[in-house]
Amino acid sequence: xxxxxxxxxxxxxxxxxxxxxxxxxxxxxxxxxxxxxxxxxxxxxxxxxxxxxxxxxxxxxxxxxxxxxxxxxxxxxxxxxxxxxxxxxxxxxxxxxxxxxxxxxxxxxxxxxxxxxxxxxxxxxxxxxxxxxxxxxxxxxxxxxxxxxxxxxxxxx
Numbered sequence: 001x002x003x004x005x006x007x008x009x010x011x012x013x014x015x016x017x018x019x020x021x022x023x024x025x026x027x028x029x030x031x032x033x034x035x036x037x038x039x040x041x042x043x044x045x046x047x048x049x050x051x052x053x054x055x056x057x058x059x060x061x062x063x064x065x066x067x068x069x070x071x072x073x074x075x076x077x078x079x080x081x082x083x084x085x086x087x088x089x090x091x092x093x094x095x096x097x098x099x100x101x102x103x104x105x106x107x108x109x110x111x112x113x114x115x116x117x118x119x120x121x122x123x124x125x126x127x128x129x130x131x132x133x134x135x136x137x138x139x140x141x142x143x144x145x146x147x148x149x150x151x152x153x154x155x156x157x
Contacts, residue, residue, distance in 0.1 A: 065104040068124035078115035
C-alpha cells in the first residue's frame with residue numbers, strides 16, 4: 001500500500017496566456033506512485049487522480065473530447081457549469097459525473113468561490129484529444145495541430 005497526505009502534494013498552476021483557462025491542481029496518483037519510486041520510465045499507472053481548484057469565472061480546459069479516455073468528476077465544493085453536446089448543466093457540491101470517450105466537455109466556475117473537485121481518468125496510452133471549437137487534434141507526445149480536410153489519396157501517389 002502507498003499512502004500520502006494531500007497536504008504534502010505540490011500544487012501546480014495551469015494558465016492560458018490570457019487567463020481564461022486557469023486551474024490549480026495536485027497530481028494525487030503521481031505522488032502515490034512516487035512514494036516507492038514507481039513513476040520511473042516505463043511504468044504506466046492504470047488511472048490518474050487529480051485534486052483541482054478552479055477559481056471564480058475560470059474555465060478548466062478548452063472544450064475537448066478524448067478518443068479513448070474516460071473521466072470521472074466528483075464536485076467537492078462550489079458551483080459550476082459543465083458544457084457538453086447535450087447542453088450546459090449546473091454542478092454543485094456532491095455531484096458526480098462521467099464523460100465517456102468522444103464526448104466533448106468543459107467545466108466553468110460560475111460561483112464566487114473556488115470550484116473544487118476530483119477528476120479520475122483511466123489514462124489510455126493511445127488517447128487522441130479533439131478540440132471541436134478550434135478544429136484541432138492532439139496525438140500522444142505531440143502538440144495540437146489544426147484539422148485540414150483532405151482527399152483520402154492526397155500525397156499518396
